[in-house]
Amino acid sequence: MKLLVYRLKKALGDYRVGAFVEERVIDLNEAYRQLLLHQGEIDLVRNINSLLPTNISDYYSLGEVAFERSKEAIDFTMRNGLTKGVYDKEEVELAPPIPKGSKIICVGKNYKDHVMEMKSDIPDFPVLFNKFSNAIIGAEDSIQKSVYTEKLDYEGELTIVIGKEASHVRKEEALHYILGYTIGNDISARDLQKRTPQWLQGKSLDHSSPIGPWVVTGDEIQNPANLSIKTFVNGELRQNSNTEHLIFNIPFLIEFVSRLITLEPGDVILTGTPDGVGFGMEPPQYLQAGDTVKVEIEKIGTLENKVVDEKKSIR
Known part of the structure; x- marks a missing residue:
């Protein structure tokens, strides 16, 4: 996995954690949210930011748990061809990871x-x-x-x-x-x-x-x-x-x-x-x-x- 920190150029909001996959950036928090919704885990969705944080410091603090959830989220996104939270590289700017x-x-x-x-x-x-x-x-x-x-x-x-x-x-x-x-x-x-x-x-x-x-x-x-x-x-x-x-x-x-x-x-x-x-x-x-x-x-x-x-x- 290629783990990165990004924000959208058009919005310039807070930086978020993503992954670079097949020349595109996948927002990991959003991808994991979509996975949980698909599984019917509504209660877990309410705690999505603690399960897979958007902040890189919090993300690293979860250790291997964040890594495993990220892999699941990426796999689900790619298998299902999801587009929400998926961006062309030209749409984002990168920060130090x-x-x-x-x-x-x-x-x-x-x-x-x-x-x-x-x-x-x-x-x-x-x-x-x-x-x-x-x-x-x-x-x-x-x-x-x-x-x-x-x-x-x-x-x-x-x-x-x-x-x-x-x-x-x-x-x-x-x-x-x-x-x-x-x-x-x-x-x-x-x-x-x-x-x-x-x-x-x-x-x-x-x-x-x-x-x-x-x-x-x-x-x-x-x-x-x-x-x-x-x-x-x-x-x-x-x-x-x-x-x-x-x-x-x-x-x-x-x-x-x-x-x-x-x-x-x-x-x-x-x-x-x-x-x-x-x-x-x-x-x-x-x-x-x-x-x-x-x-x-x-x-x-x-x-x-x-x-x-x-x-x-x-x-």
């Missing part, structure tokens, strides 16, 4: 070739830092280039979305705590990042870091350790690697992080970027207003965003 208050944990130096191009040392332990929610934008938003940076860079990354509370998880069980996977672009202001030993100021600029367009649930990606990952800038291939080259793989990361921090449904982990970033080119090639950055990850899809100057940004 994660709750607003999620913990956004990033992993640095997690591909050997990227470590080398950054002229750094291979770490003995995962290098962790965080972003704040002010940095996160959706698949259809523009990357805002702050007036305080001249060295804005891209970093395409496989991103994990947590599905249930995880504390002191063993790596052998780690994949069971993952709801699914999405695409992240860890936009980095290299001049701000490198002026102090701490990276935060270069990693969490307002409206800078896209995540999306949807979360592909774990049942559709049973082996996240073998996914191709590519990043293009204005159509030019810059990053071309595979998640098999991660220094610290996903089960290890879940075990490592959950020993330090309790992970909750909707939290995300950006797993690191491969080589090919603008900083590592000769001469360095940084993002400018008007550029388009596209990240493609096998079995997930494409995340494509334009870069705009801060003073010209609409959102």
